[in-house]
Amino acid sequence: MTFQNLDKTKAFNELKTLPRPSIKELLTPERIASSWVDAGASMRYNWAAMPVDDTHLKALQALGDEAGLIDKYRALLDGAVMNTGERRQVLHHLARGQAGAPVVVDGEDKGAFYLGERAKIKAFSTAVRSGAITSSAGKRFTTVVQIGIGGSDLGPRALYLALKGWAAHEGILTLDAHFISNVDPDDGAQILGDIDLSETLFVLVSKSGTTLETLTNQQFVSEAMREAGLDPSRHIVAVTSKSSPLAGSSDVLDAFFIDDYIGGRYSSTSAVGGVILSLAFGYECFASLLDGAHQADIQALNPSIRENAALLDALIGIYLRNVLALPSTAILPYSQALSRFSAHLQQLDMESNGKSVNRDGERITYPTGPVIFGEPGTNGQHSFYQLLHQGTDIVPLQFIGFLHSQHQRDVTVEGSTSQEKLNANLVAQIVAFARGKEDENANKRFAGERPSSLLFADRLTPAVLGALLAHYENKVMFQGFAWNINSFDQEGVQLGKVLASSVLNGSKGDATLKAWASIFSL
């Protein structure tokens, strides 16, 4: 296995020489029908509206092969130390199933460890949902609140929102979930105003057991519980590492363990997402999500870009970023259930690949991770799509769509259902972005040639959601390999922490810091 910078590969330098094809001209009905790639769990990826023809696909396949993307993925699955900065294994795939060799770290079989935590989650969530475990007021828990930030917040929150409609339609008992993340005291205060503490179970998520925001919010809600005559230790469970101060603490009802081999932004399929999702919708829902993710992980092992959606999506992304020099990407799910999914992907992608140094610690000279943003359609159509259609910059688009709605509760107006209108809009946008429109009035002219792709499935179920999540995790991983960076550390978040702590300790003679701090009376 060799590691080299993207611009040193032969295939990339060949890719750069290829002429840029016209999407408008490429986009025939035959191409649309034949441009499908399997993404796992019955989800499929369509790249017909991307500016790549057969010569590009050949070059992208060659780049994937030369950069050893599948070999590196296999090595990661088999327990190689792919998080080079922190010298750690990368094991989020293992949390959902065995896709490589057994991995033993420090004498512990990690596959067995993750399965063990799943069993604990199953037993605990079942007991809470059945009413066998009650609150300190003797009441059934009806509400769960996750206290966590970053990866302990965005992913679980996005997944919870994504499954509410599915659970309602399936008639599944649902515990209301809320999330407190920000150290801003207004975040916690707002949630406390909306819930009944005597029926609320808190899930405190902090790997180290020392995350400032999270521990502060623990104190915040614990004080409120004590004021209400409740016993906080019977209303809080922890998701933390075995070595954390929270692990054996009498302040919590129970603890579920995570480890150093799954980074925050990859932790939704560990106990970080598992406890809250199993409490909210039942363990079977979470198990089904893991199964969908595992299917996508297996699919991502296929060495052919014609049969591996994550790999192809990653390599087309490299073409857009490093050859066409496009600095951002929009994620546009045509599903209100995915209202916070783009925010999660923004973290996943930008925190993983927003790096300027390769895995050997050398400065690199080509662009890496793009800016990621997005909101659900059709909403975005009435908002920032103006710039996407007629702005001076081109933004590649990733559409996500489903044949059926989740609730399957609909209305027919002017001869079509809402779901049909939703998807007619999605289809129309792909074509409008690709093809554009001539007009005598320049203000009404659309240049077209805006690249887009589509991830498509029948319905947003837990399994499909798992596959969707894993698709993006694997895409980001492949891109990191191609850029020769470490996608699994986050040194960029450290400096702010150090300086914030300095401010709280009087800025220690740093006049600039003091000058800003004085504005906020600090």
Next chain:
Amino acid sequence: MTFQNLDKTKAFNELKTLPRPSIKELLTPERIASSWVDAGASMRYNWAAMPVDDTHLKALQALGDEAGLIDKYRALLDGAVMNTGERRQVLHHLARGQAGAPVVVDGEDKGAFYLGERAKIKAFSTAVRSGAITSSAGKRFTTVVQIGIGGSDLGPRALYLALKGWAAHEGILTLDAHFISNVDPDDGAQILGDIDLSETLFVLVSKSGTTLETLTNQQFVSEAMREAGLDPSRHIVAVTSKSSPLAGSSDVLDAFFIDDYIGGRYSSTSAVGGVILSLAFGYECFASLLDGAHQADIQALNPSIRENAALLDALIGIYLRNVLALPSTAILPYSQALSRFSAHLQQLDMESNGKSVNRDGERITYPTGPVIFGEPGTNGQHSFYQLLHQGTDIVPLQFIGFLHSQHQRDVTVEGSTSQEKLNANLVAQIVAFARGKEDENANKRFAGERPSSLLFADRLTPAVLGALLAHYENKVMFQGFAWNINSFDQEGVQLGKVLASSVLNGSKGDATLKAWASIFSL
């Protein structure tokens, strides 16, 4: 008043010749203390961490003067037809107060018209909140649901969320507000599952009375009301134009009027935001928001960039976009109450200035509106800030901060309150982005030189929120003037509408459209 493209102005060509200063070197305590500009309603803007020195400020002032930005703003206030594409006046400022000459359009005094609608909103919202107007089940209305999309959704939703904590602290009776926007039937179905229809009043917002998403959602909720034995016509009010089919309809309890001179994304301070905010928090709250916005509008008339925050923010933005060639901007409020404010600004900015044609219909050759994205701090610090600190691209940052929280309910942990921790983080980030940090390990090195600004106020009140909203509206307006584009139309949203309608009508022989449509069984 002359209109010319940015690259034709003498001042811009001078600005381009200035050397780029080092933020790290500029950022002294003296500069921080002296870099404040008034933004109205006691809000202030600080530009100390921007890469501009006195020579840049002089050049930016010259650019503002040469481009006649204040003259154009005055002309707009006085009723000039500044929306050239649609040949309309632009009157959102007038909805909050008289800042220019009286404006009469088609024989109607527009100032009087907006005041008249405010009086109607005051009377109606007072009657609902007092219980004088009840539901068709004879119950008091406890819940309001806005049905609207784009500007009828994002702005009012962001403002509602921004004021909940303030209202709770002030002890103001609050009606729960929800928003249904997406034509995705799961959006409406989810909200209907969360509310008691017999106590719910719907606010249907559509200027034309023909917006497909909105009318479809009206039918969706009306069916549900009929099924529940309720009379929809006593549960729906309309916000629409006088000429719309909804205006005199017996399907609605009452109608509040808007007109063609306030675009959707500028409509939060018209009846579009006024009805829902007055119902939720009382008319006085809305009036206070308008007053804050009006103060910012007046402040924005000042011709000196040293005394006009919106003007200076706009011109520094031009420098970042057109001289330093930075393609995106992040909006980072350190206030959970502003959780959806960045999404509103994303629409405001990208829909207004995502244009490639000047006001005379000629193609322009310099970049216009950037990609806008953002999430509240400290959350973002644990997410996409990695790329902002160590990514290969530089993203300019707009911080927003407040001395005090809204709820004023706090907890002291490790010697500091949550609000102090929040603001210590904000301060730390500004310095970290500006100054960076050397390290032997390249992976822990921060290059710094990341530009940021700060909008600061004592507390997020209705008046401050109004000023904050108006600041960005006026910034976007000044940038549009400088780019010589029309910031007030949105032709880029039309093509998708036409094609979506074609899809719903069988794609009319368009084979490409048909091929996509068949994927969704359309």
